[in-house]
Amino acid sequence: MGQAHSGEREAHMSHEALTQLLARKFAQKCFTPLELYELKDVFRSLADQEQQLRYLKEDTVAKFLEIPDVLGVSSVLFQMMSYIGAFPFLSDAPAVLGWEQMVMVITIMTERYKRILAQGAADRRKLLFNSLAVHDRKVSHLHAGEDAEGRLGTEKMMDSRATPVPQASASAVDEPGDEQADSEGIEQEDGLVLAALSSLDFVEAFKNEKRTQTEQGSAMIPADNFRKLVMLLLLSAPLGPQERLSLHAARLVGEELESLRSTAECILAAFLNVETSPGIKSSRFNSVLPVSLPFLFNGFNSLFEHFLFSKQSDFTQHKDESGAASRQPVGAIGIPQPLLQEQGSILNLNVLSQLSFFIPGETLFRRLRLLYSGDDDGFSMGSFETKVFNWRAPTILLVRGSRLEEDGPGFRASGNSAEANFTASLPPRRFPTGSGGRTDSDTLTFGVYLPEPWRHTHREAFGGEETVLFQLEPIHDVFHTSSLNTDRATFTRPSGATEHPGVTFGCPPPGQPSSSYGHHKSGVKSLGPVSLVLDSSFEFGCFTHDYSSRGGAFRGSVARNFDFQERFAIQSLEVWGCGGDEEARIQAERWAWEAREAEARRKINLGTGDIEADRALLEMAGLIGGNRSGGSMA
Incomplete structure (x- = not known):
């Protein structure tokens, strides 16, 4: 009887009452008593009041979080908050950001909901998409003709050079009206909503929620909005607890700001071609993000945790020599170590943040050391070996170059014999470039995260399952390892017995071509389906993405479902060691030991x-x- 009466009572509860009930549960289960006290104090100090309603305004939030005006992202962020604040009744969005709504926002933005919604969605990806998306069918139809015309030429080029595969093309997923794919995204988002209402033993409210298929089909994130948001996330990625965003103001002026915008543009290119698509569709968002940018939104965690630290509180009191209590400035956390001890030719703070979107930030920020730089140490495998091989922790190799001219019948490599020799060492088959329409940039940046120490290649390649091959410029793309083979990395010095020395990723060891790579011609290097090759002189490189093949040591791209190849002249090459002082000490000891050994041999x-x-x-x-x-x- 009691359960029946309870069910009847809950069936007539309003959205407002259920929201208050869920907010109360989130507050009790997802925050410590001290955090809840601080949150209430912050909200009271920031909120405007209208009659009995206390709420936060856009400019108040932007000022409190120190969102830079130059990014123009405050309205985008407030749109997200207003949508998430309506959780779990998202059809009521945008919500006025009162107390209960801010509890929802902070719980979801900092991923604290996982503490009580274990059976909910694995992450907040679907919810964040809809918080950024706009529903405007007119915009979709306005660009539909332009999209079709732009895709026609691209698809003809791909069809003529690559074997079709039974997967959606990169451009097709951006077409408006993809209701089926969008519906799947909505349903997965509903899993989080259902988990929230289920935690209240009340699911009936969700069944009454109605969203039309038209709204789902027209949902897209405007490209300009997403670009602004990515710039903010690049800036906030390294934030630690209580660290203010204003500490990174130097990254928002002059060349630093241009670099920030350029990095964001490379990430945006993974989702769409801005010249032909007005926005990002949910199907594209949901396929690219978990593979290439799984940690993109992690910067929100520390940013929104600022609401849990009141400026009125001071937990930094200490006693001086006289025994009297003294106070440090509120929010003082000391002078942190620099995010990057020194900047390289390739790696800067923006590229570092970009790496943290798919490599855990705790292994990057304040923990990278420049082991080898071609500019400083010379472009030779000998100096590379001397500087890198003694590092007993993960490393990151970065290589940047300029795209070589397209070859064809009668092509001669600009009169450059070294370039001609390199071209002759590769298979004659040439795929189109993989810039996806960004022909304005001939600069290419690739890299590899290698979880184990480097070593010479003999019969087998090296590199563990966590090895990651990636491209940073002009398109952000990530290629994880597969289980087809373990030809992940090779390092082969030039010798009379080695036909193709150099550094490779995704290719079989020299002299031992695998049958899985197809026919091997004598004198020509075997390229893996997804592979990066650097010649032994570190002058030229080649990245191959044979999407129509069965694959190899690395998986194909989720952003570019077609064959492409990039051949480039190397401009910069550097290797960074992941680790701290202990790893550096071990390396120094190893260098000293080798120096003593060499001196003993000499005498x-x-x-x-x-x-x-x-x-x-x-x-x-x-x-x-x-x-x-x-x-x-x-």
């Missing part, structure tokens, strides 16, 4: 002609014997 006078006598001399010096080889004496 020993060999060449007497008596091999046994020379061997005995080396054993007395401690250079061979036991576990030491000392090299061949024969």
